[in-house]
Amino acid sequence: MPRVTDAYLAARRNQVLDAVRACVDRDGLQGATMEGIIELSGLSTGTVYKYIRGKEEGVEAAMAGALDGLTAKLVPFLTADPLPAPSVVVSQLTDVVETFAQHEKYSLLRVAMHGWSAALSSPALLDRIAPLYRTFRDLLCDAAVAWKANGDLRPDADPDDVAAALLSLLMGFAAQQAILGDTSAAQQSRGFAALLAEGGSAGAL
Template structure:
């Protein structure tokens, strides 16, 4: 029997993850069964279980795949020279998140909320997310340092504190967009700029 190519293997993993994300949004993480995902994927049970032997492993893969994919898209914004202004950075990052998470038949922003909830009971998932978010916050602190060197922000507030506030804005965008649906990057950038520029 011929071996499956790496490209075909990656395509099957993606097919299973797409089915899982769709089921997770429709039914929630706990109500979704492996049978639901198998049916939605169009693959055999053996094929699905050969890639993801349990729902927990599939949930972990769904989270890490989405976080890794989004991180790769945001990294060029973080590395831009010269760095974008704080309000423009928020605009660019939230637009990137919106574009990455809007999928055909489901929205990864809504699934992110399910993942955050699941992380409260799943220690391994929480530690995985913690690693991603700590690394991202560290990159935000580096960016704040670049802003400081460029004279875009003051020096009175520690860089880590500013990074935490910036991360709250970005994760808050995910929550508001998933639940309220009436927020976009331009609105957040405008609001952030309003705090930075008090009127006379």
């Protein structure tokens, strides 16, 4: 009997988690069911239950897995040496968010909105995803420290304040695109660059 490889198991797990995201996007968090997840996965009931024991576990794993994947793609732009100017990095980050969110079976941005809502009433989900957001905010803070040292920020700028504002910008972009669907990473980048140039001095934050 052929050996089941780790790659095969990982692919099946991702197939199940993609079905969770597609079901949440289609039916909403409350409307999503294990039956719907199984239907969208294209796998047998037994196979799906090998990877998730129920909807709640599936939602937690699907949300956290997507956030892990997105963070992994964002980190290189925040740890580059030398680190580009803030407006360049924001352009890179929003572009990654926009590209990463594209999927043929669901909108990852809409799924994220459901996940944020669910985290407010699910301690388990909140405990799983909040540390990921804090870790990413810490990376933004490290970038702000580098920008301050490079003269890209005002001498009195607080890196923690900058990190909090940038995280809000990225999460706000995700929410705006999910709800309105009429913005883009390029528009966000142009607007941020315009704010940085307020008063005719680029990098005035």
